[in-house]
Amino acid sequence: MTGRAEARVPFGAHAVPYAPGTLRPSCDDDPAAADRRVLDLYELWKAYFLRSGDEAGGRGRCAVFTPDAAHPFVAEAQGYGMVITALMAGADPDAHALFDGILRHVLAHPSVNHPDLHAAQQDADGRDVGGRDSATDGDLDIAYGLLLAARQWGGGHNSHDGHSDYDYEALAMRRIDAVMECEVHPTTRLTKLGDWSSGRYDEVSRTSDWMPDHFRAFRAATGDPRWDEVLDAHLSLAGELRARHAPATGLLPDFVVDTTSGEPRPAPGQVLESPHDGDYHWNACRVPWRLGADAVTSGDARTRAAVRGLSRWARAATGGDPGRIRSGYRLDGTAYGDPGSPAFFAPFAVAALTGDDGERERAAAQGWLDALWARMCASPPDPARAYEAGVRLQSMLVVSHNYWVP
Template identity: 25%
Template sequence: MKKTVFIYTFFTMVIITVSIILLIIRQNSPRELQISIYNQWNDSFVRKIARGKKSYINTKNTKNTNIVLSEAQGYGMLIATEESYGDSKTAQKTFDRLDNYYLSNRYAKTNLMSWKQIISKNTNHIKKYRNNATDGDLYIAYSLIKAAKRWPQKAFYYKKQAKLLLRDILKCNYNSTTGSLMVGNWASGTKYANLLRTSDVLPGQFEQFYRFTGDKSWLRIKNNMLSSLVKLSKEHKTGLIPDMAWIKKDGSVVNVGNKSNFGKYNYCYYYNACRLPYNLSQSDDTKSKQVLHKMMKFFMSREYIAGGYTLSGHQLSNFQSASFGAPIFYAAKNSQKYNKLIQMEKYIFMQKLETDNYYQSVLVTLASEKFEKN
């Protein structure tokens, strides 16, 4: 009898202990998981240069060199401004080092960042490429505005930088004929001035730029670029949008097609367009919501999120892709009706960041901001 009571008591205590542990894990794990992702990001991709107190985001690690892209620098600066990214002083130091690197790698006599640099591991010598990439500079400007809000003691300095950069984006990357942003300043005066890279459509950021500068050009850009997405969205029942499209003289927007020289699948929903759920979900604009909800409805019908789709909805791969799933998770967290997608994509945050896949890792890190928000 005593033995039976002992066994019963023992198992009762085990059950209670396990329940308490599970409750603690449930309460703390989202936050701890988020911190873990930020730490992995720092360890894997943020590289310091002692001279000048600079840091850069390493997008590719080869034997003798590291490769930096302005897109990566912009994302890295944005991550550093997140409220949950480390303590405030450490986060600001990281941001300032990344900012210093951007400042020392501007293109020519502009405030635009050189779109690519190759850094020698042995000498820290930097080979700087000509021209800029629009998305990188947009995110650098946005991160500076966020930095001014988070660290008001340096707000004047960050705001001044942001205004100069936004001025040069409008000066060098704006196509007055289409009313949209070009893919880079190199496209000006060429047929590529009418090329739309759909991942450059950042309605939430454009709204912020207008409020920050008072320049209505940003509202016109937002309206025109979203109108282009609406036209592309209507082409297919899925609502999926290609990586790239042409803006025609009559205002129509057409897919670049499968004979373009922009990449194997740039006429599909691929590694540029996959950022759209993340971008569009940050705006309350009616057009933005219209395009996003149609895409999300398509994803709700999937058993898993694959690595790319034709615009009619056929998978381009048979594997689950965090690069595509992370932006969808981020967008789904804004609406209860997409709870299925939240549950489907939670697995992304339970895995370690892939240290040899910068692009996927940055999208997972950005999406982790929403992980603990229920």
């Protein structure tokens, strides 16, 4: 595959400034050194997890392979791939073609419930499995990736069969509208689990789907004021959950239940995935990255306060050693998981970007960021763990100041 259009916001240009006071890793001698670290990880991510051609369902297609998921191709990973390749344009001459290849896979697998949403799972033969319905996090990132592509490349370029152009903006608008119609609760304005959510699942929300920067981008792109309501609903609930259930840590649970009752709370046990659905587990581990990305790009005091609290707690709980971050915590900070997973330590580096107030506190935050960055760069990804690699790479894109909101 070869790219055809030059990037308007090339990787490494640091063309979109972050909020005032945002830190940078100081352990690399200049921003270009940090960029090289990201590019090295990106090349490994491509080699380990991108499939193309027959391995991805046909000529001209590309898809992110997930050996650690329930099925080889899942919506979450395709959303990651579209965001990553759009942000890496300018450094990777193939980024545009790779983006279009993943988009081609997504468009070939619509949800059974709505043609502008993505069927969440495909098997090794490219067949939709697991209900053929959607997962909200995948659609949020796919829509966001399309907005990035529209800014990056304009209207798209000729597909490999020579028959069509992709109008990224039009595709983004359709998907954003479909997300609002099918994956946002009409009363609470909280994200639902997917376009299939009904009955008792209609009042369950997954905190890793709470992506404030995406909601802001959707509002700007569509002019739809309901996205302001979505943003405020999520940030308000995040604050309430921290105050009521995790005042000492700021941790959020994987899943929140009773969202329509007026008294939302952490899942009391297994609601969807595991007995740890009410803990800071393998979904919520992304919260410091998701909220932190918004804090550094928007400067919103609500997300900045949330991630600063998380960062202070993590630094204190580990004594400033990222190697002690565990893969699972009760909301009171009691650890139960093993240490060492990038899915848990990398997002804390995004939170650490927000620094702290006061000279001594800011110096401590800088040291914590540097330690996290060094650990993020210390070892290659595990080829068997696409989820960890995707979270780490996207966290590194934010930490290196190569992330931006379209």
